[in-house]
Amino acid sequence: MSRRMTILAFVACAVAVALVIPMTAVSPAFSQTKLAKDQTLRMFIREPTSMDPNLAGDHSIWYVDQIFEGLYKILDDGKIIWLGAKSMDISKDGLTWTFKLNAAAKWSDGKPVTAQDYEFSWKRAIDPKLASDVASFYSAIKGADPYMSGKAKDPNTVAIKAVDNYTLQITMAEPAPYFRSVAGLTYLYPVPKHVVEKFGDKWSEAANIVSNGVLTMQSWKHDQEMVLVRNENYWGKKPVLQKVIFRIAAAGDLCASDFRAFEANETDFAMCVPTADIERVLRDPNLSKQLTSELLSASQFLVFDTARAPWSNTQVRQAFNLAIDREKVSQVISRGLYKPTRVLVAPGIQGYDPKHALQGGPADAQRLLAEAGFPGGRGFPEFRLTAPDIRGNRILAELLQQMWKDTLGITTRIEVMEPKAFSAWRSGRKNQPFDIYTRGGWWSDYEDPTNWYNIFFEDGWLNSHWQNEQFLQLVRAAAPELNRAKRIALYEQADIVLERESPTIGLWYFTDYWMRKPWLKGLQHTRILGFFWLRDVTILEH
Amino acid sequence: MRRYVVRRVVALIPTLLLIYTIVFFLMRATPGGPWDETGSRPVFPEVRENLMKKYHLNDPLWKQYVDYLVSALHGDLGPSYRQRGRTVNEIIADFFPISLQLGLAAMVVAVGVGVPLGFLAAIRQDTWIDRGLMFLAVIGISTPSFVVATVLIVVFGVYLRLVPTSGWSGLFSRQALIPLFALALWPLAAVARYARSSMLEVIRADYVRTARAKGLTELAVVAQHAARNAMIPVVTITGVYLAFVVTGSFYVESVTGVPGLGRYLVLSISARDYPIIMGTTLLLAVIVMVVNLIVDLTYAFLDPRIRYE
Numbered sequence: 001m002s003r004r005m006t007i008l009a010f011v012a013c014a015v016a017v018a019l020v021i022p023m024t025a026v027s028p029a030f031s032q033t034k035l036a037k038d039q040t041l042r043m044f045i046r047e048p049t050s051m052d053p054n055l056a057g058d059h060s061i062w063y064v065d066q067i068f069e070g071l072y073k074i075l076d077d078g079k080i081i082w083l084g085a086k087s088m089d090i091s092k093d094g095l096t097w098t099f100k101l102n103a104a105a106k107w108s109d110g111k112p113v114t115a116q117d118y119e120f121s122w123k124r125a126i127d128p129k130l131a132s133d134v135a136s137f138y139s140a141i142k143g144a145d146p147y148m149s150g151k152a153k154d155p156n157t158v159a160i161k162a163v164d165n166y167t168l169q170i171t172m173a174e175p176a177p178y179f180r181s182v183a184g185l186t187y188l189y190p191v192p193k194h195v196v197e198k199f200g201d202k203w204s205e206a207a208n209i210v211s212n213g214v215l216t217m218q219s220w221k222h223d224q225e226m227v228l229v230r231n232e233n234y235w236g237k238k239p240v241l242q243k244v245i246f247r248i249a250a251a252g253d254l255c256a257s258d259f260r261a262f263e264a265n266e267t268d269f270a271m272c273v274p275t276a277d278i279e280r281v282l283r284d285p286n287l288s289k290q291l292t293s294e295l296l297s298a299s300q301f302l303v304f305d306t307a308r309a310p311w312s313n314t315q316v317r318q319a320f321n322l323a324i325d326r327e328k329v330s331q332v333i334s335r336g337l338y339k340p341t342r343v344l345v346a347p348g349i350q351g352y353d354p355k356h357a358l359q360g361g362p363a364d365a366q367r368l369l370a371e372a373g374f375p376g377g378r379g380f381p382e383f384r385l386t387a388p389d390i391r392g393n394r395i396l397a398e399l400l401q402q403m404w405k406d407t408l409g410i411t412t413r414i415e416v417m418e419p420k421a422f423s424a425w426r427s428g429r430k431n432q433p434f435d436i437y438t439r440g441g442w443w444s445d446y447e448d449p450t451n452w453y454n455i456f457f458e459d460g461w462l463n464s465h466w467q468n469e470q471f472l473q474l475v476r477a478a479a480p481e482l483n484r485a486k487r488i489a490l491y492e493q494a495d496i497v498l499e500r501e502s503p504t505i506g507l508w509y510f511t512d513y514w515m516r517k518p519w520l521k522g523l524q525h526t527r528i529l530g531f532f533w534l535r536d537v538t539i540l541e542h
Numbered sequence: 543m544r545r546y547v548v549r550r551v552v553a554l555i556p557t558l559l560l561i562y563t564i565v566f567f568l569m570r571a572t573p574g575g576p577w578d579e580t581g582s583r584p585v586f587p588e589v590r591e592n593l594m595k596k597y598h599l600n601d602p603l604w605k606q607y608v609d610y611l612v613s614a615l616h617g618d619l620g621p622s623y624r625q626r627g628r629t630v631n632e633i634i635a636d637f638f639p640i641s642l643q644l645g646l647a648a649m650v651v652a653v654g655v656g657v658p659l660g661f662l663a664a665i666r667q668d669t670w671i672d673r674g675l676m677f678l679a680v681i682g683i684s685t686p687s688f689v690v691a692t693v694l695i696v697v698f699g700v701y702l703r704l705v706p707t708s709g710w711s712g713l714f715s716r717q718a719l720i721p722l723f724a725l726a727l728w729p730l731a732a733v734a735r736y737a738r739s740s741m742l743e744v745i746r747a748d749y750v751r752t753a754r755a756k757g758l759t760e761l762a763v764v765a766q767h768a769a770r771n772a773m774i775p776v777v778t779i780t781g782v783y784l785a786f787v788v789t790g791s792f793y794v795e796s797v798t799g800v801p802g803l804g805r806y807l808v809l810s811i812s813a814r815d816y817p818i819i820m821g822t823t824l825l826l827a828v829i830v831m832v833v834n835l836i837v838d839l840t841y842a843f844l845d846p847r848i849r850y851e
Binding site: 047049050052055057128129131132133135136139145148149150201202204205222223224225247248249256257260261263264265266418419420421422423424425427443445455461 | 572575577584588592593596797
């Protein structure tokens with residue numbers, strides 16, 4: 001072979017390689033459009049504590065949501081998707097709410113879903129004998145509180161009424177605009193009256209259960225596996241998905257099992273990445289493409305006991321706030337996947353505005369502390385930062401200890417408690433002093449400012465002992481306000497006061513780390529409690 | 543013999559009562575109750591009150607103590623607080639057989655492999671076989687079971703994809719291999735070491751020398767004369783491990799996703815699910831005591847000098 005031929009051959013080879021490599025790299029191992037024959041989604045879940053919508057108040061709501069549906073659903077864009085109801089009418093005084101139900105809606109056994117089912121379910125949920133913790137979502141309804149607490153024995157005193165087969169009417173104790181965000185939650189999903197009355201406690205077991213969602217339960221082997229299949233009696237568009245196999249992980253270590261099964265191609269979707277694996281996933285060219293960090297309406301924060309010195313001094317709280325480097329905190333805790341925040345409430349909650357955050361840096365923190373009478377941290381009393389031993393709180397406490405030491409010259413004593421012991425300790429702070437605590441964060445139960453401002457400070461659930469008259473007046477006026485624009489304006493003013501006064505310090509917004517196989521399409525996340533919306537899921541050929 | 547067994551069984555009663563009393567008061571003395579918070583949400587005071595009423599937690603302590611004892615004696619261990627609609631009896635019926643099967647299988651492997659290896663090491667004392675086996679045994683004893691399980695899952699599940707990464711579909715499935723091995727390794731190594739040292743003692747005994755002097759083959763000496771006596775310490779240690787393994791290992795069950803009782807008990811403690819804690823603790827206590835009794839009875843078969851009156 002001549003030298004020229006050699007060069008030519010060489011070039012030809014190089015061109016061929018250059019063409020082929022990107023082709024193989026780009027061409028995926030699965031079809032981009034063609035549906036797989038087997039429309040089965042496989043994933044890991046934690047054992048539900050109950051599949052009864054009237055009882056499910058914890059992670060179980062994620063699974064209840066797959067087989068049941070309520071009046072409507074609100075996704076992240078805030079628009080209502082009508083499901084069990086066709087319309088909602090609120091009287092001028094904001095007290096009477098009338099829902100026209102969807103007459104086509106059926107239970108999976110073919111029986112119609114009626115207003116009587118809703119009336120039965122809602123009254124059952126607040127029945128003191130059932131003692132369900134979802135009852136709190138009904139407390140706006142007239143007569144609900146006395147019935148719940150056993151003061152009123154007659155369920156007919158609760159203003160929930162089936163006017164006819166397809167009209168449900170409720171009356172509020174006082175105007176409660178927030179109920180719009182609540183009425184579509186899983187806690188208010190209907191249960192089939194005829195089945196619950198027949199099987200009692202055991203109605204939600206696989207052999208008896210009847211549901212009204214796009215999927216229905218085929219089998220449930222406790223702590224091992226639950227299988228859902230398409231509900232052939234569903235009134236609306238049926239999903240492409242035929243089957244969902246929930247493998248039930250040994251609770252306690254869901255994250256590791258979930259992620260490993262995903263890596264081994266045993267599942268199509270993982271809801272979690274162990275912290276120790278995040279770094280590797282981010283570096284891996286394939287895995288990193290399958291990871292998304294989905295924002296949640298949930299934040300992590302610190303709480304001061306504002307009733308006692310030195311925390312009663314606003315400047316001290318502000319100094320502690322400004323001395324924190326949130327970016328660094330998020331890096332250490334979540335490799336930067338949690339979104340740092342300088343304000344308390346989450347995006348989507350009316351009143352939220354990142355511009356309300358306290359402005360300044362470490363230098364301002366030092367100045368504020370000096371003005372408060374502790375220059376360089378001198379003379380600052382000994383204090384404790386209390387934290388539960390969950391979700392990186394121990395590391396968070398140590399980080400804060402270091403940052404306050406470096407910037408403010410103050411020594412923090414850390415006290416980490418077992419989660420249940422911490423809950424008990426925290427509940428006990430209603431009339432007891434403390435210094436600063438952090439907890440496992442707060443997740444919006446529904447997207448309304450009452451779920452933050454009013455519960456935290458008006459109901460005093462944070463036990464921060466913060467009694468700012470201006471703030472309290474604003475949120476008290478805002479909660480029942482029927483004029484939407486006026487309501488938002490009130491909460492915005494309240495948020496400005498809150499951030500300036502810093503009775504709490506916002507640190508980060510939680511995110512869900514989701515891993516999806518490339519052939520899994522149409523899976524939606526909701527920022528409220530991180531629901532996964534399976535109805536539009538399709539599996540591509542792979 | 544029969545009188546001895548009856549006496550031992552009767553002795554279970556005060557022991558169980560003592561355990562019941564200790565656990566009952568310890569649970570209630572632990573800070574935090576079952577319903578301080580659910581997830582991250584506050585439990586409404588009215589709801590909490592309803593729950594306390596439903597599960598009789600507002601009753602005076604002595605009444606709760608007596609009521610639960612009475613229903614437990616009737617075989618009813620109460621409802622689970624966490625898993626609404628399920629009772630402790632149902633939960634134990636679901637989980638215990640799995641832990642039991644897996645534990646027994648692990649002990650069969652541990653004894654079946656550990657004893658011959660230990661004996662082999664003893665007979666070949668101070669050779670490379672002995673040193674090699676004992677080196678492996680030390681590794682087996684000192685590696686925690688959850689490390690073994692995790693490494694096996696990552697290697698055989700994630701990389702080689704020979705076995706599923708977790709789950710349970712019966713003892714005779716591929717899924718059972720990793721938990722079985724992880725659970726068996728530690729007792730296996732320990733049994734092997736005990737078997738070796740006790741065999742070393744026995745083969746120097748006079749009656750073994752006699753057997754050799756009769757001209758028996760080495761195999762016959764070890765198998766017929768030495769093995770039986772050498773088994774006594776092995777049985778003791780096997781009993782200890784059996785009780786431990788059969789009641790379920792939290793770590794192995796958690797890592798490998800086996801729905802067993804050990805994992806469930808630990809979860810219930812962090813959830814303050816009182817009836818589950820009580821029910822499982824009593825069950826575990828009975829198992830430990832029964833296993834101990836069996837061990838004691840086995841001595842009589844192994845050593846004719848031991849008699850129970």
